[in-house]
Amino acid sequence: MADLLEVPVVLNTERQIIHVDMDAFYAQVEMREHPEYRNEILIIGSDPRKNGGRGVVATANYAARRLGVHSAMSSNEALKLAPDAHFVQPDFKLYKTVSKQVHVIFHRYTDLVEPVAFDEAYLDVTGHQLDFSSSVELAHHLQQTIYEELKLTSSVGVSFNKFLAKLASEHNKPEGFTFVGSSDVRIFLDALPIEDVRGVGKKTLPVMHQLGIYTGRDLFAQKQTDLASHFGKLGYDLYLRIRGVDDRQVQGNRQRKSLGNERTYGPPLDNEEEILDALRELAIRLQQDLIQAHFHCKTIVLKMRDDDFKTETRRITETDFIMNQVDILYNLALDLWEEIGGYQQPIRLLGLTAQNLAPVNFDEITLDLYGE
Ligand SMILES: [Mg+2]
Known part of the structure; x- marks a missing residue:
């Protein structure tokens, strides 16, 4: 009986979606502007030694990340992990200017650009691969152009929906480039740690583990009705996502005003x-x-x-x-x-x-x- 409730899964593979995520954006911009920072362990955030231990990390370069420093961590905690780190006050005006330049480049490839943050956006390039042999080649060209013109690296994911494109861009950072085609979906999602699936947060993760769900493969094996009874609406979404289904549109300003x-x-x-x-x-x-x-x-x-x-x-x-x-x-x-x-x-x-x-x-x- 329960099977009657299962929604038929339709995998729409028509669209060409790119997710671009600039690598450690604020830190990278600072390192570009200040060559003397390039060999430093760099933390963007206020120095806890100068402000009585307050402040949080806005971002950190990869040298700092290797020591365990990450964004939203308290500056104090970051200093303990990286005592030799150099702290730099964030210059949001500068990051915004550079972000605008990155977006100007995006818009050369398509008008359907959905900004997610200063350093992150989805592009729907369906039908825009005219001058390129494929969306993969277009995405490569885009990543290369950002680097050549702005001297900034990014990680790029290409697939047929937003969920997969974002996971793809996260797959191999920094300077990553990952394509997930329809025949790669199972392999790609099966191996995924469950905490990397969008929607699985601090509250859901322990419940997932209780149910013995640790990887995409484990999630895939769940019945839709079971997921729905444990997680409600999110359960339905996860059932579809782990099958590679995501019909959310890229919300771009179609018409630039x-x-x-x-x-x-x-x-x-x-x-x-x-x-x-x-x-x-x-x-x-x-x-x-x-x-x-x-x-x-x-x-x-x-x-x-x-x-x-x-x-x-x-x-x-x-x-x-x-x-x-x-x-x-x-x-x-x-x-x-x-x-x-x-x-x-x-x-x-x-x-x-x-x-x-x-x-x-x-x-x-x-x-x-x-x-x-
Ligand atoms: Mg980023």
């Missing part, structure tokens, strides 16, 4: 010339962002905030796509600046943004890059 930058100025810009220089700089950055993201736009938006914190925005929309050229973007910014009324008082913030975006095909990008 805008691209651009704003800058605050301290001290405020207090003459026309400085402002025009700043606008040119924003136009240069916008052009770079557009080219990197393979987009062009029809609308340019100028935002400014003056010394009294009064904010104004002006926009201009063209009927045709605007060429990704600095002079063109700069001249549009100038038009908008004049529309606002030019210099009247010091300026604290300027922003230049592109909207009404559309992807540019490859020929046009080449033209823009070399046409100037």
